[in-house]
Amino acid sequence: MFDINGKVAVVTGGANGIGLATVKAILAKGGHPIIADYNEEAGKREAEALGIPFYKIDISDEEKVKEMFDDIIAKNEHLDILVNGAGIGGNSRPITAPDSLELAKRSFNVNVHGTLNCCKYAIAQMQKQGGNCAVVNVASILGVVSNPNSIGYSGSKHAVIGITKSLALENAPQNIRVNVLCPGFTDTAMFNKDLYGEQIYNYILGLQPLSKGTGRAANVDEQAHAIIFMIENSYLTGQSIIVDGGYTVQ
């Protein structure tokens, strides 16, 4: 098993939601998580409360991502875990809508290029130090199945799964494992009753079979638990774990 104790872990999107739950889970296992997020207020607040470092970063800016990893590596001398939790939801638009491509590009910039930027500079260091490292990307159920009008979000999340598989094969000889979490509907800033309104929220929730049995969406700890599993299981690579209460098996 891969022991998280003492390991340095960068968690993008670590200021909120699934990323923050992962930061706390890594900390509970004796790891040294670092929050990397563009939400400065939440990032600083959570990092201060947990006594860990915070980097304000827009992961779609490659130059800034490189600077951040250079600084983290200079200060910590190694980097063992990368969790690419940062992501944005996409506005739903048919392809023929005037702003469809612009909105799709925004999703791809963060969800795909941001993930790639972080993988590039983290994996370069992981290779340099001789491997035995873990990367977990975060896609979505919409990386596995799709919806109409979701070229940006669903398209970008499908790409994250493809990227994960390719990076897993490329880095297996160095024992750098790359896996991907595909969350279903999970109560966070990205999916909640206030954002969607009670009626639409309940409708969406009704599509997720376990929501019928539990009366709720997934919670962030259930998602973080799967991320920890993928980090710790030392023979797992290239795999998607879908924590969706049965949504995609229908």
Ligand SMILES: NC(=O)c1ccc[n+]([C@@H]2O[C@H](COP(=O)([O-])OP(=O)(O)OC[C@H]3O[C@@H](n4cnc5c(N)ncnc54)[C@H](O)[C@@H]3O)[C@@H](O)[C@H]2O)c1
């Ligand atoms: N919540 C859900 O129902 C759900 C479902 C499927 C997939 N996901 C995926 O899970 C991941 C985490 O989402 P969440 O639900 O915890 O949402 P969240 O909004 O609570 O957290 C996302 C975090 O990412 C950060 N972020 C966004 N863009 C960034 C950028 N360019 N640079 C740096 N940080 C950035 C935000 O500031 C935020 O802290 C995302 O990739 C999301 O697509 C969530």
